[in-house]
């Protein structure tokens with residue numbers, strides 16, 4: 001295995017019941033890089049990244065074929081501790097899903113369930129995570145308010161802060177900016193670029209400019225097939241497939 | 254236009270049915286209150302029966318009902334919640350689990366006198382607990398177990414899957430996820446179920462006739478192996494036995510009134526708890 005590969009996807013097929021959502025997908029996600037996943041709605045982007053932290057197995061009647069390795073080890077092997085895998089791989093879900101708890105407790109949740117008790121440390125970590133997610137200024141005076149009272153965009157950033165607080169090695173982000181204004185989006189993009197020094201990031205996005213701006217690699221999916229995967233520059237300037245070009249230039253999808 | 258008219262008629266009809274329901278409810282409450290309130294006094298609530306139950310109070314029955322309810326809930330709440338958690342959160346969605354679920358729901362429909370006979374055979378006789386608070390509380394507890402399990406299951410199933418996903422994704426174990434992400438939002442529903450069971454336990458007569466209740470007892474029970482007086486059974490006794498039907502009837506209505514007030518205040522408490530929790534959960 002090459003040193004610089006964090007996640008290896010090998011011959012993956014995935015089914016919801018009888019319906020196939022991914023076919024024969026193989027790709028390597030590089031360490032300390034940002035990988036963007038693009039493609040039309042329903043092409044399997046969420047399905048793919050939810051396989052990386054074993055979220056799909058919570059859905060009944062799903063089936064996976066093939067392997068997914070994290071640092072060379074198959075995360076679906078029976079010897080692997082799934083809790084440990086999920087601790088190392090953070091996720092920002094497509095739909096913001098804050099807990100019905102206070103803003104503070106939402107961000108502290110991951111620390112608490114991982115056994116951290118020290119109040120000062122938790123408070124500092126919560127503040128830093130909220131700052132990184134560009135929401136601190138808006139919520140600093142109402143940390144004990146219920147998170148469900150936040151706007152959609154605020155909830156989205158809160159969920160980013162919540163994922164950051166536990167310092168995962170890999171961060172999976174499913175359209176993290178879909179409900180954000182340009183300023184917040186720019187801040188989150190800056191954050192992502194900054195995080196890549198320490199972490200590996202996979203981001204699903206419908207925003208072509210965003211993929212072009214921040215991603216090192218881009219993968220284009222259609223109907224569950226990986227059509228093209230390459231360095232971002234190449235995908236956006238000289239794609240090797242006609243469909244890719246049609247998609248990124250907005251001719252369909 | 255036609256649509257609006259038929260809608261109006263539909264709604265008026267539903268409203269009428271609601272009124273009828275409320276009327277029945279109101280009549281019951283009014284009837285019990287009117288007949289029972291005369292018997293209520295400080296003495297009635299704090300003293301033991303006197304003169305072959307033609308005067309004095311019903312305090313031992315109130316206390317007995319309290320013990321039975323407490324015992325039944327202490328027994329059935331943890332057991333019911335644990336079962337519901339297992340059925341909803343841990344167990345594989347298999348055929349057998351489905352059968353268990355259906356069986357539990359069916360148990361809820363078993364007549365309470367059957368539970369009474371079961372309690373007599375198992376707790377009173379087989380385990381040798383005798384006619385006692387313990388036997389009665391266990392019998393009542395088993396009777397409401399299905400109700401507590403169903404209410405808890407419903408509450409757990411109503412928790413959005415996205416809370417579980419968020420918790421797992423942060424590296425929480427299944428147990429921590431249940432404890433910190435699933436139970437808190439389900440708690441109002443669970444507690445509502447429990448409190449409604451309290452009402453049922455307090456009012457049932459059949460399960461305690463053979464297992465716990467006695468018509469007259471001097472003083473208060475001193476251990477869980479004592480037999481007790483209980484409000485519903487006391488009412489039953491006053492109306493069917495004894496030699497002074499007129500005085501006894503008045504006391505019986507007094508008991509009914511006390512029981513009604515107890516059950517209503519417990520239900521009211523359920524509503525308050527649920528509202529408060531709901532506000533907390535947004």
Ligand SMILES: Nc1ncnc2c1ncn2[C@@H]1O[C@H](COP(=O)(O)OP(=O)(O)OP(=O)(O)O)[C@@H](O)[C@H]1O
Nearest residue numbers: 016019021040041042043044045046047048059094
């Ligand atoms: N829980 C599920 N049960 C059944 N089918 C599902 C489920 N989730 C997704 N699918 C199906 O799998 C396919 C891929 O869905 P997925 O959510 O991965 O798409 P996506 O690329 O993330 O789309 P979008 O951009 O709209 O979020 C779709 O056809 C979808 O209908």
Ligand SMILES: [Mg+2]
Nearest residue numbers: 045046047094
């Ligand atoms: Mg998606």
